[in-house]
Amino acid sequence: MHAPRTLDDRAVRLFIVLAAVFCANAVLAEFIGVKIFALEDTLGIAPLEWNLFGQTGSLSFTAGTLLWPFVFVLTDTINEFFGKRGVRFISWLAVALIVYGFLFAFAAIALAPAGWWVEAAQAQGVPDYQKAFAAIFGQGMWTIAGSVVAFLAGQLIDVSVFHRIRNATGERWVWLRATGSTAISQLVDSFVVIYIAFVLGPQKWPTSLFLAVSTVNYAYKMLAAIALIPMLYLMRHAIRHYLGHEREHQLRAEAALD
Numbered sequence: 001m002h003a004p005r006t007l008d009d010r011a012v013r014l015f016i017v018l019a020a021v022f023c024a025n026a027v028l029a030e031f032i033g034v035k036i037f038a039l040e041d042t043l044g045i046a047p048l049e050w051n052l053f054g055q056t057g058s059l060s061f062t063a064g065t066l067l068w069p070f071v072f073v074l075t076d077t078i079n080e081f082f083g084k085r086g087v088r089f090i091s092w093l094a095v096a097l098i099v100y101g102f103l104f105a106f107a108a109i110a111l112a113p114a115g116w117w118v119e120a121a122q123a124q125g126v127p128d129y130q131k132a133f134a135a136i137f138g139q140g141m142w143t144i145a146g147s148v149v150a151f152l153a154g155q156l157i158d159v160s161v162f163h164r165i166r167n168a169t170g171e172r173w174v175w176l177r178a179t180g181s182t183a184i185s186q187l188v189d190s191f192v193v194i195y196i197a198f199v200l201g202p203q204k205w206p207t208s209l210f211l212a213v214s215t216v217n218y219a220y221k222m223l224a225a226i227a228l229i230p231m232l233y234l235m236r237h238a239i240r241h242y243l244g245h246e247r248e249h250q251l252r253a254e255a256a257l258d
Contacts, residue, residue: 113129
């Protein structure tokens with residue numbers, strides 16, 4: 001009788017899938033984050049005209065915020081079944097892939113464009129495809145640095161807080177350790193990324209604007225994290241069913257010992 005192959009192990013397959021989806025979401029969030037959208041206009045409602053730290057206007061977010069809530073759920077799920085080592089591994093892997101992606105984006109920008117391609121989208125209102133390509137994918141180094149540092153710091157804080165809460169409460173209150181760890185990690189993430197990208201960076205945002213935009217983004221992330229608590233439980237249930245009780249119990253026990 002042949003020994004079972006590594007890829008036949010459902011826990012291995014599960015980790016590969018979770019890591020792949022996590023990294024794909026993290027990389028996509030970085031690249032689409034260059035677009036800023038107006039929340040009220042997107043929802044078709046009148047501007048809320050918020051007033052915070054002396055700043056007023058419509059609620060604006062980066063498009064990357066669409067994906068980050070799913071990254072939170074995946075982080076907590078991996079934390080639950082694969083512990084600190086699992087989260088740290090995929091976090092560093094995601095950072096490497098983000099840097100890798102930006103390096104090749106800059107390489108692609110540097111390639112000499114075909115003459116016909118530069119004018120290929122004029123009918124769609126894009127007079128110079130090369131300039132549009134460079135503007136979208138050529139995010140400033142301060143923005144990239146801020147995103148990477150904030151993402152990694154947030155992930156490492158998240159895993160630490162998650163397990164502190166787990167050690168204090170045991171296997172109860174999954175929602176508490178998931179939401180509690182997100183609340184603290186994203187407080188750091190939301191403020192660090194904007195501070196590095198827009199305060200230390202060339203735009204030199206005033207403190208009031210930095211605090212206002214960071215606070216609004218943090219509030220959105222927390223609302224999204226709370227709204228997605230049912231998804232966390234659904235994923236937990238699906239994974240339990242996929243792994244079987246014995247394997248699931250083994251993974252959770254190992255994760256708790258990290």
